[in-house]
Amino acid sequence: MRENSENVRLTAWVRGRVQGVGFRWWTRARALELGLTGWARNTEDGRVEVVAEGPRAGCVKLLELLRGCDTPGRVDGVVERWSESRGSLGGFVER
Template sequence: MDNNEPARAVIWVHGRVHGVGFRWWTRARALELGLVGHARNAPDGRVEVFAQGPREQVEELISLLEEKPSSKLRPGEVTTCVATWGPPRDGLVGFVEK
């Protein structure tokens, strides 16, 4: 698969990621990478990140989410990320916090 082909990933971020600015930080990194999608808190304490764009940029976002220790002052503490890949969806614009 070409790393510039559009791709979509749903990334479940586990750890201490609620109430620490994690969704805001994720949105900023996603926008820097030119991605569209969202980051939202799940009731069980995880954050769901839906990211779409060139596969290479989505993979870069996942690397930033998983990075230990964080070099970009990532808030919270991430223990693991689980990504599921799928085909891109039409009509998505921007990257929002939900």
């Protein structure tokens, strides 16, 4: 297993009632608390796409929060993809 301090990129697609309920704002706040960079955007099919970069431990925690019961709206499922950090992101924004 890789070290938790290694920088990674997490891409997550969150489905459920996640648009129009403050979900992107909530995700941004959690990501900034964890020291992550990236963005969250609504997709045309009703999901929210989240891209986050930073230490693996922070990305794992964000994924746990996205799957948790304290999110705005209702999360029915999260699909994730892990990749190498590109280091091209600054801050965390809502798109």
